[in-house]
Amino acid sequence: MIQVDGPKAITAMEMDFGAQSDTGCVRQNNEDSFRLAPEINLFVLSDGMGGLASGEVASRLAVEVVLEHCREAEAQPLLPLFGERIGGVSEISNRLASAVRLANRVVHDAARNNGAEQPMGATVVAVRLTDERMSVAHVGDSRAYRLRGGDLEQLTQDHSFVAEEMRRGAMTAQEAGSSALQSVLVRALGIDPEVEVDVSEELVMDSDTVLLCSDGLTRELSDAQIAAVLREGDDAQRTARRLIDLAKQAGGGDNITAIVLRRAAKPAGAFARIGRLGKWFRDV
């Protein structure tokens, strides 16, 4: 059964959201990108890879294409989906998957046009919310987490070598955590002309906190440390900043990006936050 719920989007006023990205303590440049589009309740993050500046280009292309495709579909609801329709999920989830597939194609084509000497790729994790439902799409090892009732749950499964080894029982979590192969991805945007996108749907509850992050955060902080920060219940922007600060204190070996989303208890505060939004956008 295909759900054909219209875009019953919640308004920005009901959301408390914040984001922060940092180069970290070791790298010279920040290859992570993110975009916040509260007017369509879309939040997207990407971690780029490739030599010279190509990682930055790849991640920026990825987030921009996802955003553009979803915006375009808002304006023209009949815009065809890029790729196959997925059964058993909403129209909004299908649109998000379509956007990620398109981002893959754009990064792939850009890498080809670049000349083969600069191959590039990117991860992506994107969420889109309606009143009650959250669509989650991802490729690679950037993650979505949810804190509900004090318990932290990882909503995405990494497309990395160590995560797949763990899933088939060939590696323990501890071994994976100390493996030199942590950086090896088995799925990413830009590598092939087609990519398989993992899509899931989640119930949205008023008390939920959602975190999107790049592996620069999860390499430095354990799930327990992340959960402790989210449980403090500070506003979304300060929570994102706190996560980045802790990851940097722990070493900051990679670029670190965090997007924090919460249903706002007080609608009034959100207007002020929209005003502050401008400075979070980089290069828009």
Add this chain to the structure above:
Amino acid sequence: MPKLVLKFENSVLKELPVGTKEVSIGRSPENALVIDNPAVSHYHARVFNEEGRLMLEDFGSMNGTFVNGQRVKMVTLKPGDSVGIGKHTIVISESREMDGFASGNGSTKPAAPKLNETVMLDTKERREFLQKVAAVGESAQVAPARLKVPTLVVRKGKTNQREYTLNDKLTVVGKSGMATVKLKGWFAPKAAAQINRRDDQSYYIGAADKVPSVNGQPIATPTKLSSGDVIEVAGIELEFVYRD
């Protein structure tokens, strides 16, 4: 220390321990383990220790490297694995508890990050291998159930139907408009619990406004459902079954 046992048919040709130094495998005499056969590439593959794990990497060989029958690019080896190269077999012997195979460092904090760049393990073989592994896992565990229809049967309580077929990735139990299993009654929660279908086609139940019980036990984390499991939440009782 793990040992590579090179076999041809049933006879053992050579035994070679893997220490800190990697063992290169191929037809060229420069390799540590030479297999002189036209089906074997000059520099075919290598076995090496990576932080206490025994790894196998195929160097893009013409005829491939197989572990337990699956073509591989790079895998972790465990004792008892059988590595096929041409018509030869290399058996991994000795347990991983032996020296050089200590696992983990006992710390709960993630290890110091590696500063090497993220890379994409990108070979057709590797992906085909992973797909095969996934397919084997599914046919062994899920296939009999997948022919059947996942269904929730209401055994107790007020709901809008007696039975629900789980078609969607997300199924909500509650009074809310989006709920599939609709609860009735004044005090029913908007969303009592949620059931997610994961990419391996299995179903997991998780808490929402209420913490559901599965077979009488309140769940602590999202819990995988098996046929015959009884879910209790918000005063109703549901049996999860795979229907023919």
